[in-house]
Amino acid sequence: MGKRTIIPFGPQHPVLPEPIHLDLVLEDETVVEAIPSIGYIHRGLEKLCEIKDFNQMVYVIERICGICSFGHGWGAVASMEGAMGVQAPERAEYLRTILHELGRVHSHLLWLGLLADGFGFESLFNHCWRIRETVLDLFEKNTGGRVIFSICKVGGMRKDISNENLKEMKEVLEGLKAEIKEITDVFINDASVQNRMVGVGVLTKEEAEELCAVGPVARASGVPQDIRMTDNHGVYGKLGFEPVLEEAGDCMARTVVRIREVFQSIDLISAAIDQIPDGPVDMKVPNKIEGEYITRMEQPRGEAFYYAKGAGTKFLKRMRVRTPTNMNIPAMVKTLAGADLADVPMLVLTIDPCISCTER
Amino acid sequence: MSAYVTKSPWVVHYDGSSCNGCDIEVLACLTPMYDVERFGIINCGNPKHADVFLVTGSVNEQNKGIVKQIYEQMPEPKVVVAVGICACSGGIFKDCYNVLGGVDQVIPVDAYVPGCAARPEAIIDAVVKGLGVLQAKRDAMLEQKPAEEAPAEEAVEETAEAVEEVKEEGGEE
Numbered sequence A: 001m002g003k004r005t006i007i008p009f010g011p012q013h014p015v016l017p018e019p020i021h022l023d024l025v026l027e028d029e030t031v032v033e034a035i036p037s038i039g040y041i042h043r044g045l046e047k048l049c050e051i052k053d054f055n056q057m058v059y060v061i062e063r064i065c066g067i068c069s070f071g072h073g074w075g076a077v078a079s080m081e082g083a084m085g086v087q088a089p090e091r092a093e094y095l096r097t098i099l100h101e102l103g104r105v106h107s108h109l110l111w112l113g114l115l116a117d118g119f120g121f122e123s124l125f126n127h128c129w130r131i132r133e134t135v136l137d138l139f140e141k142n143t144g145g146r147v148i149f150s151i152c153k154v155g156g157m158r159k160d161i162s163n164e165n166l167k168e169m170k171e172v173l174e175g176l177k178a179e180i181k182e183i184t185d186v187f188i189n190d191a192s193v194q195n196r197m198v199g200v201g202v203l204t205k206e207e208a209e210e211l212c213a214v215g216p217v218a219r220a221s222g223v224p225q226d227i228r229m230t231d232n233h234g235v236y237g238k239l240g241f242e243p244v245l246e247e248a249g250d251c252m253a254r255t256v257v258r259i260r261e262v263f264q265s266i267d268l269i270s271a272a273i274d275q276i277p278d279g280p281v282d283m284k285v286p287n288k289i290e291g292e293y294i295t296r297m298e299q300p301r302g303e304a305f306y307y308a309k310g311a312g313t314k315f316l317k318r319m320r321v322r323t324p325t326n327m328n329i330p331a332m333v334k335t336l337a338g339a340d341l342a343d344v345p346m347l348v349l350t351i352d353p354c355i356s357c358t359e360r
Numbered sequence B: 001m002s003a004y005v006t007k008s009p010w011v012v013h014y015d016g017s018s019c020n021g022c023d024i025e026v027l028a029c030l031t032p033m034y035d036v037e038r039f040g041i042i043n044c045g046n047p048k049h050a051d052v053f054l055v056t057g058s059v060n061e062q063n064k065g066i067v068k069q070i071y072e073q074m075p076e077p078k079v080v081v082a083v084g085i086c087a088c089s090g091g092i093f094k095d096c097y098n099v100l101g102g103v104d105q106v107i108p109v110d111a112y113v114p115g116c117a118a119r120p121e122a123i124i125d126a127v128v129k130g131l132g133v134l135q136a137k138r139d140a141m142l143e144q145k146p147a148e149e150a151p152a153e154e155a156v157e158e159t160a161e162a163v164e165e166v167k168e169e170g171g172e173e
């Protein structure tokens, strides 16, 4: 048995855009244990519900995370609409679904880039981000923002997206498919990428279930867990949604799940644009919020949970969010034990950690 | 030296308690759409190599020590750019119990970028502004220097003389 060394990893580390700290206990080159410590980014925004009314709260919740900002805004709105007992118009639900899936395309492309950067494939990183800019342009054109949109509100959408713009969005995305395929084929077929990822950090189906992994991490281990199947938000039921599954449970499988989801999201957007009905996108809602409601959303990183409880005024008594990375950290710690030190960045990255979600 | 540093500064980025929105915009500046790397502006992970410190997000009890530490590790002259309204003042999270406020609560800030999220154009603009500050700081440092530098020059001359002497001695032997 070698001597034990502790290597600190983070909070400021080149592969991490966000601060998390891990104490890696090493025996020679092998990680025996990883001890995460968090709290660098905690803001305590749930408590803001006491001083910001429910309309303002949507913008606060949206800023939990700049990557899945639309999804968070929608989650908050859905829980508040549930508590009020109102249902947004159908066109608004379609628009939300479209923007949410567009957010997933942007999030997964961003993550693929970071992963490539993590294993030192600079040009691949830049290509992923180049393609992602096209998606951001679509966002900017239709909502006005690149990463924070503030377009979702209780009762519907702040503004409509015209049918011409939607048609154009569909064309752009369909055209983007070929470009994305060119890049993602490198991830799947390149020998150097395979060496870094195949068979690394295997999480079996049983482990994934036991550790309550969510999202692409669970699906890469063959657990069919996707909130979009349950049809409790958006119009996924009408779009014929099927979750993407992989069996291997290693870093490669987690990557492939996300790659396939990019294409799936584009298909979902196209299908939604084909079906979208005309009509209003906004409705009047009561000026006070009562009752409580729980809703779940499938964010790009997995299942998120939103709970809103009204105070009978325009303020909320409690807003609670539980985000996907929170649930995936046990799985990450599990795969880290016994890994090579050189694989640590890969293992941390493949759960797609979003620390600002986790700590809020 | 100044010609290289003011045209191609290296930046180090730290995420205080931001929502990621500004972080991904900082990264977007470096990637093909805006591509500041073509000017030699590189995002390096090591504070000891960096000239410009980009901070996103506000400071809190847990991370203020780290922000300070990174700042102290950077060599002089250095410039701090606060990216996004969070880093400027706390922004939307100003009233949160765990937010102390803008980055200027712990370290001096030279340029502020407004916006939530800050747009890449604005970030690039602020870095360019920061370069002016960097140059001014360097000039100020050089002005202060002569008094301190004089002994250094003497020392160099002395060493040179000593070397000559040793050589001569060597020659004699």
Ligand code: SF4
Pocket (backbone or CB within 6 Å): A063, A066, A148, B017, B018, B019, B020, B021, B022, B023, B056, B057, B083, B084, B085, B086, B087, B091, B092, B115, B116, B117, B118
């Ligand atoms: S300024 Fe806005 S986008 Fe930037 S970190 Fe703060 S909340 Fe996020």
